[in-house]
Amino acid sequence: MIRKPLRPLARIFSARTAGENPDLIEHANRRERIEMQHERILRKTQRRLFMMGGIFVISFGVIGMRMTALAVSEPIEPKARATAAQILASRADILDRNGRVLATNIDTHSLYAHPRQLIDPEGTARQLVEIFPDINVEKMAARLAGPQEFLWLKPAISPEEKQAVHDIGEPGLLFGPREMRLYPNGQLAGHILGGTTFGAQGVHSAEVIGMAGVEKAFDTFLRDPRFDGQPLQLSIDLTVQSALEEALYGGMRLMNAKGASAVLMDAYSGEVVSLASLPDFDPNNRPRPLTQGDASDSALFNRAVQGVYELGSAFKAFTVAQAMDLGLVEPGSMVDTKGPLRWGKHKINDYRDYGAQMSVEKVLIKSSNIGTARLSLMIGAELQKDFLDRLGLLQTTPIEVIEGPTGRPQYPRKWSDISTMTISYGHGISTSPVHLAAGYAAIVNGGTLVKPTLLKQPAAPRGARIISEKTSRDLRSMMRRVVTEGTAKMGDVPGYSVAGKTGTADKPSPQGGYYKDKVLATFASFFPSTDPRYVLIVTLDEPEDRTGPEPRRTAGATAVPVAAEIIRRVAPLLGIAPEIEPTLKNGLTLANN
Amino acid sequence: MTEMVHGPLPVEVRDPILPRWWRTVDRWTMASVLFLFIFGLILALAASPPLAERNNLDAFHYVHRQAVFGGLALLAMTITSMMSPDTVRRWATVGFGCALLALILLPIFGTDFGKGATRWYSFGFASVQPSEFIKPVFVVFSAWLISASFEPGGPPGRMMSFALAVVITGFLALQPDFGQASLILFSWGVMYFCAGAPLLFILSMAAATVLAGFFAYNYSEHFARRIDGYMAADVDPNTQLGYAANAIQEGGLFGVGTGEGSVKWSLPDAHTDFIIAVAAEEYGVLMVLVILGLFAVIVLRTLARLVQERNLFVRLAGTGLVSMFGVQAMINMGVAVRLLPAKGMTLPFVSYGGSSLIAGGIALGMILALTRSRPQGALSAVMRGY
Numbered sequence: 001m002i003r004k005p006l007r008p009l010a011r012i013f014s015a016r017t018a019g020e021n022p023d024l025i026e027h028a029n030r031r032e033r034i035e036m037q038h039e040r041i042l043r044k045t046q047r048r049l050f051m052m053g054g055i056f057v058i059s060f061g062v063i064g065m066r067m068t069a070l071a072v073s074e075p076i077e078p079k080a081r082a083t084a085a086q087i088l089a090s091r092a093d094i095l096d097r098n099g100r101v102l103a104t105n106i107d108t109h110s111l112y113a114h115p116r117q118l119i120d121p122e123g124t125a126r127q128l129v130e131i132f133p134d135i136n137v138e139k140m141a142a143r144l145a146g147p148q149e150f151l152w153l154k155p156a157i158s159p160e161e162k163q164a165v166h167d168i169g170e171p172g173l174l175f176g177p178r179e180m181r182l183y184p185n186g187q188l189a190g191h192i193l194g195g196t197t198f199g200a201q202g203v204h205s206a207e208v209i210g211m212a213g214v215e216k217a218f219d220t221f222l223r224d225p226r227f228d229g230q231p232l233q234l235s236i237d238l239t240v241q242s243a244l245e246e247a248l249y250g251g252m253r254l255m256n257a258k259g260a261s262a263v264l265m266d267a268y269s270g271e272v273v274s275l276a277s278l279p280d281f282d283p284n285n286r287p288r289p290l291t292q293g294d295a296s297d298s299a300l301f302n303r304a305v306q307g308v309y310e311l312g313s314a315f316k317a318f319t320v321a322q323a324m325d326l327g328l329v330e331p332g333s334m335v336d337t338k339g340p341l342r343w344g345k346h347k348i349n350d351y352r353d354y355g356a357q358m359s360v361e362k363v364l365i366k367s368s369n370i371g372t373a374r375l376s377l378m379i380g381a382e383l384q385k386d387f388l389d390r391l392g393l394l395q396t397t398p399i400e401v402i403e404g405p406t407g408r409p410q411y412p413r414k415w416s417d418i419s420t421m422t423i424s425y426g427h428g429i430s431t432s433p434v435h436l437a438a439g440y441a442a443i444v445n446g447g448t449l450v451k452p453t454l455l456k457q458p459a460a461p462r463g464a465r466i467i468s469e470k471t472s473r474d475l476r477s478m479m480r481r482v483v484t485e486g487t488a489k490m491g492d493v494p495g496y497s498v499a500g501k502t503g504t505a506d507k508p509s510p511q512g513g514y515y516k517d518k519v520l521a522t523f524a525s526f527f528p529s530t531d532p533r534y535v536l537i538v539t540l541d542e543p544e545d546r547t548g549p550e551p552r553r554t555a556g557a558t559a560v561p562v563a564a565e566i567i568r569r570v571a572p573l574l575g576i577a578p579e580i581e582p583t584l585k586n587g588l589t590l591a592n593n
Numbered sequence: 594m595t596e597m598v599h600g601p602l603p604v605e606v607r608d609p610i611l612p613r614w615w616r617t618v619d620r621w622t623m624a625s626v627l628f629l630f631i632f633g634l635i636l637a638l639a640a641s642p643p644l645a646e647r648n649n650l651d652a653f654h655y656v657h658r659q660a661v662f663g664g665l666a667l668l669a670m671t672i673t674s675m676m677s678p679d680t681v682r683r684w685a686t687v688g689f690g691c692a693l694l695a696l697i698l699l700p701i702f703g704t705d706f707g708k709g710a711t712r713w714y715s716f717g718f719a720s721v722q723p724s725e726f727i728k729p730v731f732v733v734f735s736a737w738l739i740s741a742s743f744e745p746g747g748p749p750g751r752m753m754s755f756a757l758a759v760v761i762t763g764f765l766a767l768q769p770d771f772g773q774a775s776l777i778l779f780s781w782g783v784m785y786f787c788a789g790a791p792l793l794f795i796l797s798m799a800a801a802t803v804l805a806g807f808f809a810y811n812y813s814e815h816f817a818r819r820i821d822g823y824m825a826a827d828v829d830p831n832t833q834l835g836y837a838a839n840a841i842q843e844g845g846l847f848g849v850g851t852g853e854g855s856v857k858w859s860l861p862d863a864h865t866d867f868i869i870a871v872a873a874e875e876y877g878v879l880m881v882l883v884i885l886g887l888f889a890v891i892v893l894r895t896l897a898r899l900v901q902e903r904n905l906f907v908r909l910a911g912t913g914l915v916s917m918f919g920v921q922a923m924i925n926m927g928v929a930v931r932l933l934p935a936k937g938m939t940l941p942f943v944s945y946g947g948s949s950l951i952a953g954g955i956a957l958g959m960i961l962a963l964t965r966s967r968p969q970g971a972l973s974a975v976m977r978g979y
Contacts, residue, residue: 038743045908045909049899052912056896056916059923060885060892063885063932067873067929068878072845072878
């Protein structure tokens with residue numbers, strides 16, 4: 001910037017010559033300079049003032065617009081937003097194989113309170129107790145008078161209860177819609193279905209999550225909105241299940257057993273048509289798990305799936321099948337059955353002495369431990385283990401209840417010769433009844449593997465071959481003779497040609513060794529014997545038939561008649577036509593006229 | 594003696610005071626303030642009964658007090674607005690000394706009324722909050738210092754006023770009252786900005802503010818929670834902000850009706866910091882826009898009149914006062930609509946509060962006094978358009 005000099009020499013000189021005071025010039029210039037500077041500042045502040053004004057206009061405008069936008073937007077219920085988005089209700093139904101409802105949902109309401117809005121907490125507590133007798137009045141009054149803003153009172157209440165609560169007229173008592181899982185058949189198939197509980201709870205909905213059984217195994221599928229409530233169809237037949245449970249329950253009571261289980265399986269597809277474990281429970285109201293004692297005594301324990309037992313002589317069928325399939329023996333081949341069979345320090349005995357030799361067929365019919373052990377020695381440990389493994393008896397079953405993987409078979413880690421012998425007649429190996437059912441289905445259906453399943457299957461190709469068609473056929477006729485002339489004589493059901501193999505296993509004592517008076521009686525059966533359609537496994541835990549002079553515990557006297565009763569009831573329901581014996585030609589000729 | 598020799602001084606022939614005042618004062622601004630005061634009373638009728646109920650007082654106890662304080666505030670405004678800029682400056686300088694002293698002595702004689710911050714002197718029947726009073730007088734005093742620094746041979750007024758601002762901010766932060774402290778700093782910044790601060794300096798100030806905010810966020814849990822609440826996409830419906838937003842939505846355009854609102858029962862500060870939420874709920878967003886418009890009228894008219902003002906001191910002081918006034922309203926409403934993080938700030942002239950009302954009256958009186966139309970500078974300068 002070029003500054004104008006305060007004392008320009010030319011003007012000073014001329015002023016001096018004119019006799020004026022040259023300082024006046026300097027003062028005038030100085031004043032001018034200050035004024036210019038002042039103006040510059042004012043000009044600058046003016047611009048800044050305009051900027052300030054602009055900023056204020058914009059700010060006020062933004063606030064005003066935002067306020068208007070907020071005001072014209074819909075108010076959102078503040079509580080609904082926090083939860084509704086996260087909890088998806090509507091769990092898919094569960095149906096039986098014919099489309100009957102096993103599990104569905106009903107709309108109920110939950111009850112909650114806003115204690116701060118309560119007018120009379122104590123009176124409310126008293127009136128609530130009249131509706132819900134399980135509420136403790138003092139505790140409830142204390143909770144309602146407490147400082148919380150929100151209290152859950154009841155997870156699900158019926159419409160009548162809701163009306164009654166409504167009639168109290170308290171503004172602080174509120175209802176939220178609740179979808180509740182309902183099992184319309186009560187206890188029926190309770191172990192299969194398992195039950196549900198409330199998961200995350202919001203005011204407007206609650207998560208229903210599976211607790212056990214199919215409900216838990218298929219939890220994600222049932223809750224997945226992608227499937228749009230598509231129902232889950234099980235292989236269970238509700239009417240068969242009902243008949244089977246009723247017969248099994250009666251049998252359990254009659255035989256004084258403390259528990260029982262039954263598995264009815266399609267011999268080809270592996271579909272479990274019915275599965276029961278007693279004692280059972282109502283999935284609508286699951287009991288609490290036992291806090292002490294043996295978990296396997298709880299009603300929640302699924303004996304058919306979770307329970308692994310030494311199933312005894314029922315295993316002999318596997319040994320005989322393998323020996324025949326390997327071509328080691330024929331049904332008529334003679335086996336040494338002279339007892340006792342000594343092996344090292346072990347000794348194997350039969351139920352009674354069957355003489356020095358028996359045919360293989362007789363070994364099965366009479367259930368000779370010694371004969372079966374001899375067969376297993378012919379087979380050898382390695383092949384036996386491999387065979388049982390191929391049958392799926394050494395792994396957990398793929399059955400679709402959450403308890404499935406807990407039924408892990410137990411067998412000796414070192415498969416010694418003595419193990420081979422005991423395993424040949426079902427001792428030293430523990431499996432679940434479902435394992436046994438799948439194994440039996442495989443050896444009697446013509447020799448192809450089946451995988452147990454609880455889901456209704458479309459017609460599927462046959463599984464991998466386990467034994468030959470012929471072996472399977474021979475085995476069927478041998479096992480038919482077990483019923484007609486062997487250990488399972490009480491199992492014959494007229495018209496349905498039942499076949500099978502009994503198993504009476506002494507129960508192992510927790511102190512080591514075996515109980516003398518506690519057995520697990522098993523009847524592994526299939527019917528009709530000529531063309532097996534279904535496999536039925538019945539086990540009774542500690543049965544005792546006290547009608548005779550001496551208590552009888554063998555499977556032939558306990559599990560077999562129960563199984564027979566079940567077959568008598570369910571076979572017609574399964575649509576199996578009874579074989580009617582041809583009427584004797586009695587010499588009458590029909591008159592044609 | 595002089596009179597005896599020369600006779601009495603000739604009486605200056607001037608207009609009577611009141612007509613001259615009426616003719617020169619900014620009547621638009623005055624009317625706006627009056628309307629704000631009336632709206633404040635109406636809203637106090639709506640918002641304060643819940644508080645009165647909580648404190649076991651007569652339902653309209655706070656309305657009566659608001660009317661009394663508001664009347665005093667209007668009186669203070671009128672008296673102040675009759676002063677000349679020089680008188681304003683002189684009284685403000687005196688007042689600044691007193692207010693600063695009061696502020697400094699606050700930790701010794703003050704009381705916190707159990708609210709955790711020592712901000713008040715209690716006189717039994719009423720309490721005084723010095724921080725409210727120091728704001729306008731500080732602005733005027735600082736404006737004087739800054740404008741003096743432009744005079745040839747003037748004091749280093751900008752540095753001095755900044756030092757004062759820092760000292761006052763420190764004392765306010767001690768209380769603690771960060772809201773008022775930031776207003777003090779802000780008003781000084783505005784004046785410095787108007788006095789031609791280099792833009793680079795302004796930018797570095799902004800950067801420093803961001804940096805300070807960053808440190809506060811990391812080291813103050815209280816501050817961090819406020820910011821997190823502001824940043825969250827979804828407002829938690831059980832916070833003050835949630836209630837306020839909901840109230841505005843409930844109110845819609847025309848409101849739910851007088852006395853029908855519910856937010857005043859949920860918000861502890863319904864009568865002060867969230868008065869605008871009560872207004873929006875009961876009378877609708879249209880009333881809020883009217884209030885916003887009144888604030889805008891006051892701020893913009895004042896700024897427009899200051900543009901014509903040629904006295905640097907008057908310009909700076911007026912700008913500082915009116916922008917502090919406007920920003921306070923902006924923050925209050927911006928918080929309610931979640932444009933700004935939660936910060937307690939009263940809405941001038943509308944919120945309840947004795948000190949805030951009277952100090953606001955004084956501030957507006959000063960603004961009115963400074964914006965009265967008067968002869969401007971040298972005719973030559975006026976002719977050139979500056």
